Amino acid sequence: xxxxxxDRANELAARANxxxxxxxxxxxxxxxxxxxxxxGTVSDLRETAREEYDIYAPQIGEAHGGMGxxxxxxxxxxxxxGRSLLGATAMRVDAPDExxxxxLELAGTDLQQETYLEPLVEGDLVSGFSMTEPMQGGGxxxxxxxxxxxxxxxxxxxDGHKWWTTNGVEADFLIVLAxxxxxxxxxxxxxxFIVPAEADGVDVVRNVPHMGGGTRGSSHAEIVYDGVRVPxxxxxxxxxxxxxxxxxRLGPARLTHCMRFxxxxxxxxxxxxxxxxxxxxxxxxxSEKDSLRHxxxxxxxxxxxxxxxxxxxxxxxxxxxxxxxxxxxxxVFTASVVQDAIDLAVQCCGANGIGRDLPLADFYENVxxxxxxxxxxxxxxxxxxxHAFEDVDEAELEPLTRFGEPNRGGAGGR
Ligand SMILES: Cc1cc2nc3c(=O)[nH]c(=O)nc-3n(C[C@H](O)[C@H](O)[C@H](O)COP(=O)(O)OP(=O)(O)OC[C@H]3O[C@@H](n4cnc5c(N)ncnc54)[C@H](O)[C@@H]3O)c2cc1C
Numbered sequence: 552x553x554x555x556x557x558d559r560a561n562e563l564a565a566r567a568n569x570x571x572x573x574x575x576x577x578x579x580x581x582x583x584x585x586x587x588x589x590x591g592t593v594s595d596l597r598e599t600a601r602e603e604y605d606i607y608a609p610q611i612g613e614a615h616g617g618m619g620x621x622x623x624x625x626x627x628x629x630x631x632x633g634r635s636l637l638g639a640t641a642m643r644v645d646a647p648d649e650x651x652x653x654x655l656e657l658a659g660t661d662l663q664q665e666t667y668l669e670p671l672v673e674g675d676l677v678s679g680f681s682m683t684e685p686m687q688g689g690g691x692x693x694x695x696x697x698x699x700x701x702x703x704x705x706x707x708x709x710d711g712h713k714w715w716t717t718n719g720v721e722a723d724f725l726i727v728l729a730x731x732x733x734x735x736x737x738x739x740x741x742x743x744f745i746v747p748a749e750a751d752g753v754d755v756v757r758n759v760p761h762m763g764g765g766t767r768g769s770s771h772a773e774i775v776y777d778g779v780r781v782p783x784x785x786x787x788x789x790x791x792x793x794x795x796x797x798x799x800r801l802g803p804a805r806l807t808h809c810m811r812f813x814x815x816x817x818x819x820x821x822x823x824x825x826x827x828x829x830x831x832x833x834x835x836x837x838s839e840k841d842s843l844r845h846x847x848x849x850x851x852x853x854x855x856x857x858x859x860x861x862x863x864x865x866x867x868x869x870x871x872x873x874x875x876x877x878x879x880x881x882x883v884f885t886a887s888v889v890q891d892a893i894d895l896a897v898q899c900c901g902a903n904g905i906g907r908d909l910p911l912a913d914f915y916e917n918v919x920x921x922x923x924x925x926x927x928x929x930x931x932x933x934x935x936x937x938h939a940f941e942d943v944d945e946a947e948l949e950p951l952t953r954f955g956e957p958n959r960g961g962a963g964g965r
Contacts, residue, residue, distance in 0.1 A: 610622065650801070700744060745787050
């Protein structure tokens, strides 16, 4: 399906597609079967993406080692990258580093950008974003945050317990959300800190065993911060504006998740169409069975609607809107579309869909988290519903709910 993307976006997408077809997918085929790739392979992939295909960190400014493309023009690159679990890693548009790079670019000081952002873009560092806490701390309701940071001279002392910090085991530094003003509402009393992983008191307890991970493999760590001291310069962004900055990170990051995952859905449908076009049974190819054709048609339709909605939300962000409601809508809808598309592809491919010769099993395991991570479905629906009911004007209710009854007065009544 073609979209009204700019010439520049199409040019970037073509380069990303060439990298995927010529390098990433062949490598994926070699590595498939639950194997993870080594750090050396990741470095090689990134070098190839950068040097030979000129497609690397398109979303980051040139001053920091990226390509300086607009969010909107980078969009189809994220979609292409999502067609393999290795794609985003290769092009350095991989979560959570991608969201952390965006935040450091937006809110970091010159020193923070030099020390953390630029090596992160290069791929020399790995980062984590540490916000979610075990029961009864911050999760779906982030106001329940318990981690604190107390000022002591020109240092901050951080105490707390986090988990599900993606990359937490491998991370060189962590961006940690903590309460800095206990008297204020959490939305006005929390701040973000850059915490080096080797700082005293950072205890990476474990990689929480989990479903998914696939060819790249990544940890989701439980981490205790026990009296961790960081200097004032490690405050990221404004004091007590941690939630604001987290939103600045999470809004676009939710949308880039949607872009990558829609690429995964596209690839799943490509595989389903290829398999069913080749495989014969009951006197014809499977692709000639209407029951499968119609389900593929529905999946294609829903994916197109998702990709159109993602473009609409990206356009709004590009002109400076927060686009909270469109982003929440994209998040809930795309997660459902992608999950269903992968499930359909598994079904279409029969036992091959379950096996690991194809990437579908890895996709299937990875997509499930998308309905929980960065805000569960119910949390985004809550936001959308609140907005929907805000528009209800009580003065206008009666005529709306009395449809069909005689019109009591007013011009045009009979
Ligand atoms: C793969 C993965 C990677 C992650 N990476 C990170 C990371 O890098 N950094 C980080 O900080 N966190 C990360 N998380 C955590 C993630 O952001 C949280 O899991 C998510 O915000 C939900 O919080 P919770 O797990 O505490 O669920 P809970 O708050 O315990 O909620 C449980 C369930 O209850 C339902 N629910 C919640 N609220 C409502 C409501 N108001 N109405 C109805 N139902 C509701 C939802 O279905 C939800 O899934 C990751 C999670 C996963 C699975």
